[in-house]
Each structure stands twice: as C-alpha cells, then as structure tokens.
Amino acid sequence: MPKTAIIVFPGSNSEEETLRAVQAAGGKGRLVWWFEGPDALKGFDAFILPGGFAHEDRIRAGAVAARDPIMIAVLDAARSGAPVLGICNGAQVLVEAGLVPGTDKIGKPQAALAPNVQGHYVDRYAEIELAAPPERCLFTRHLEPGTRIPTWSSHGEGRFCFRDDHTRRRILDEHLVVFTYVGGAHNGAEFDCAALTNPPGNVLAIMPHPERAGWRYQQLERVRFEARGDREAFLAPCGGSRLFALFAQVFA
Amino acid sequence: MSLVVASIELKIPDNTAFTAYDALARMGLTAVADVKHSEIWVVDADALPAEIQSALKRTEIIFNPNKHVLRMLGSDHPAPGEIWVATPSRVHERERHLLEQAGLPRVRNVESRARWLLLDRRGDPCSRATLERAQDLLANPAYQDAFIA
Numbered sequence: 187m188p189k190t191a192i193i194v195f196p197g198s199n200s201e202e203e204t205l206r207a208v209q210a211a212g213g214k215g216r217l218v219w220w221f222e223g224p225d226a227l228k229g230f231d232a233f234i235l236p237g238g239f240a241h242e243d244r245i246r247a248g249a250v251a252a253r254d255p256i257m258i259a260v261l262d263a264a265r266s267g268a269p270v271l272g273i274c275n276g277a278q279v280l281v282e283a284g285l286v287p288g289t290d291k292i293g294k295p296q297a298a299l300a301p302n303v304q305g306h307y308v309d310r311y312a313e314i315e316l317a318a319p320p321e322r323c324l325f326t327r328h329l330e331p332g333t334r335i336p337t338w339s340s341h342g343e344g345r346f347c348f349r350d351d352h353t354r355r356r357i358l359d360e361h362l363v364v365f366t367y368v369g370g371a372h373n374g375a376e377f378d379c380a381a382l383t384n385p386p387g388n389v390l391a392i393m394p395h396p397e398r399a400g401w402r403y404q405q406l407e408r409v410r411f412e413a414r415g416d417r418e419a420f421l422a423p424c425g426g427s428r429l430f431a432l433f434a435q436v437f438a
Numbered sequence: 439m440s441l442v443v444a445s446i447e448l449k450i451p452d453n454t455a456f457t458a459y460d461a462l463a464r465m466g467l468t469a470v471a472d473v474k475h476s477e478i479w480v481v482d483a484d485a486l487p488a489e490i491q492s493a494l495k496r497t498e499i500i501f502n503p504n505k506h507v508l509r510m511l512g513s514d515h516p517a518p519g520e521i522w523v524a525t526p527s528r529v530h531e532r533e534r535h536l537l538e539q540a541g542l543p544r545v546r547n548v549e550s551r552a553r554w555l556l557l558d559r560r561g562d563p564c565s566r567a568t569l570e571r572a573q574d575l576l577a578n579p580a581y582q583d584a585f586i587a
Contacts, residue, residue: 241457242453242457244453244454244457244458245454245457245458245461245575245576246578249461249575249578250457250461250575253461253464253465253575254464255464282578293574294574295578295579295580296580297580298578298580298581298582300525300527300580300581301525301527301528303527305528305529305531305532347527347580347581348580349579349580
C-alpha cells in the first residue's frame with residue numbers, strides 16, 4: 187500500500203474526508219500542511235491535493251497554491267512517476283502547475299478550469315464515466331471500459347478548457363480525458379471533461395468529488411434505499427470510494 | 439451614448455493584492471515592491487458619463503461604498519506598470535440588467551477586467567520585462583487575455 191500525503195493549503199476543506207476515503211480503502215496516509223515545506227514529503231509514495239479554496243481562490247483558483255514551495259516536491263515526484271491525484275481545488279492546482287495535461291513545459295499551464303458556463307457556483311450530483319482505455323491512467327487500469335462512478339460536483343470554476351488546437355489534438359490523440367460527465371458537462375467543460383491525466387498517466391486531475399460519494403449514505407435516495415433495514419450496508423463504502431481503492435492498489 | 443471606463447478598488451486592506459505580491463516574491467520577482475489591484479468596468483450605454491458613474495455607484499454587487507472607491511479612467515488601455523486581465527467568456531448579463539434597473543435607459547455592453555499595478559521600491563511602475571514574468575501568475579492564457587502597455 188502506498189503511503190499517501192494529503193497536502194493541505196490554507197483554505198483546503200476536504201482533507202479529512204479524503205484521508206478517511208484513503209484509509210477506508212486500506213491505504214495509509216497523513217495530512218501534510220503547506221508550511222511543512224517540500225522536505226516533509228520525503229518518504230511518501232503518493233500524493234493527493236484535496237478540494238477546497240486554497241488561498242481563498244485569490245487571483246484565480248489554484249494559481250497561488252500551484253506556486254507554493256511544497257509543490258516543488260510534488261512536481262519532482264510526478265516527473266519520477268509517483269501517483270498524484272488532485273480533486274476539485276486540487277485539480278485546479280495541478281492544471282495551474284501545468285502537470286495536466288502536461289503537454290508542454292511543466293509550470294506553463296496548457297489548460298484552465300475556467301468559471302462555469304452558468305457564471306456561478308454549482309453543487310449537484312454528477313455521475314462520471316471512464317472515457318479512456320483503462321490502461322491509459324495509473325488509477326483506472328483495473329476498471330472495466332465505460333465504468334461509471336458517482337460523485338458530487340461542487341465548484342464555481344470547473345470548466346476544463348484548453349489553450350489551443352495543438353493541445354486539444356494531443357489530448358484527443360493521447361486519450362488524456364479519462365472521465366467524462368454522463369449526459370454532458372453541466373459546467374460547459376470542453377470534451378465533457380470531468381478528469382484529465384498527463385501523458386505518462388500518473389497524474390489525475392478530477393473536478394467532481396468522489397470522496398463525497400464514497401459511502402452509501404452519501405448517494406442518491408434510490409441507492410440509499412437499496413440498503414433499507416441493513417445498517418451495515420447503509421454505512422459501507424461504495425460508489426466514489428472505488429477510486430480510492432484503485433489509488434491504494436496502484437503499487438499492487 | 440457614452441463609453442465609460444471606471445476603476446473600482448478597495449479602500450480597506452486588499453488581501454488579494456497582498457497575496458499576489460507574496461506569490462510574485464516567491465516566484466523571484468524581487469523588483470516588485472508593491473501590488474495594487476482593482477476591477478475595471480467598461481460600460482457602453484445611452485447616457486451621460488456622470489449618469490453611468492452614478493448607476494455604477496448604485497449597483498451594490500459592483501460597488502460597496504463602505505469599502506470601495508470609484509475612479510473614472512480616461513482610457514481603456516493599461517498604463518505603464520499595469521497588467522489588465524480579461525476573461526472573454528465571462529458574461530455580464532446580470533450586471534447589465536442591474537445597471538438598467540439603476541436608471542440607465544439602455545446598456546449596450548458591460549465588460550470587466552482585473553487591473554494589476556506593479557510598483558518598484560521607488561514607487562515607479564515596474565519594467566515591461568517584470569510585467570511579462572508576472573503575467574505567468576496573473577493570467578492563464580488558456581482562457582484569459584493579458585494586456586500590457
């Protein structure tokens with residue numbers, strides 16, 4: 187099992203849920219605060235950037251955290267092939283750092299998570315579907331093609347858009363869009379993109395929250411209803427927790 | 439018919455400007471000694487400039503008199519030391535509607551930009567080379583346009 191660092195920036199707000207999801211999947215991990223610096227990440231095998239509003243989304247969501255000194259260690263680890271997962275605000279940080287789609291020099295963003303097409307914050311259930319070949323990304327290689335995972339989408343700046351046609355062509359040719367929104371992107375994301383990987387497939391930026399749909403009691407009513415009368419099943423991990431189980435199996 | 443360019447900035451401490459200053463310093467831009475930040479509103483309406491200014495001041499989601507100062511600008515282009523960042527996909531339909539509610543008869547167009555002014559230790563505008571490096575933080579070219587004088 188990889189030892190996972192969950193990196194907390196000032197304004198992160200999903201770190202505890204993310205740690206809980208990692209632990210429920212059998213993984214080991216701890217919260218690492220940004221002020222501990224890059225050296226604090228020595229000894230970790232995998233890295234998660236959780237959701238929230240790092241630095242209050244000042245300037246642009248993820249822009250300041252992407253340039254935090256602790257990200258130097260994350261960039262180095264990503265370059266050497268370590269698994270890196272960014273969820274929601276964590277995805278925004280990875281995009282701003284240029285780690286995904288990673289089709290140009292790291293540090294130069296080739297994509298953005300722009301404001302939603304609605305022009306405001308949106309919070310809703312969103313099912314996502316595996317859109318790339320499972321082996322394309324380190325985290326999805328044990329999934330069946332077309333696998334669907336329930337998530338909760340909760341963001342104001344979640345619309346994946348890409349710098350130019352050259353970047354778009356590479357994203358399509360190299361199948362870097364790993365998950366798409368079932369029924370189309372509610373936020374206007376290009377290619378209905380819900381999650382994007384880098385060419386080596388070890389970094390995944392996912393916009394909706396799988397950790398908020400990781401237990402049956404967090405699912406839609408029809409799914410919760412399936413466990414009626416069964417307290418154990420009601421409290422059991424399901425749905426989004428699958429992504430964390432895959433994350434914990436990366437080194438298997 | 440008038441085209442008004444107004445700058446709305448905080449008169450209370452601006453945490454966003456300080457965060458930008460801190461992040462630029464961490465990026466090695468030590469020539470930047472101060473950062474000022476404001477929102478530029480470009481309003482095209484069938485009204486006199488003073489009427490547009492008055493409507494802006496009555497539109498609470500744009501201007502809060504407890505914390506903002508409104509200045510009219512003579513140009514819709516950045517001055518030396520400034521970076522203006524536009525987000526072309528951002529729609530201002532709500533603001534257009536509210537400005538009409540505030541008394542403007544016909545608002546043709548409303549646009550906004552983020553305006554960043556970078557100053558050196560002497561209080562002079564930073565060089566173009568510094569501004570070009572600062573653009574890496576202040577604008578994402580995948581969905582924003584940055585303008586320098």
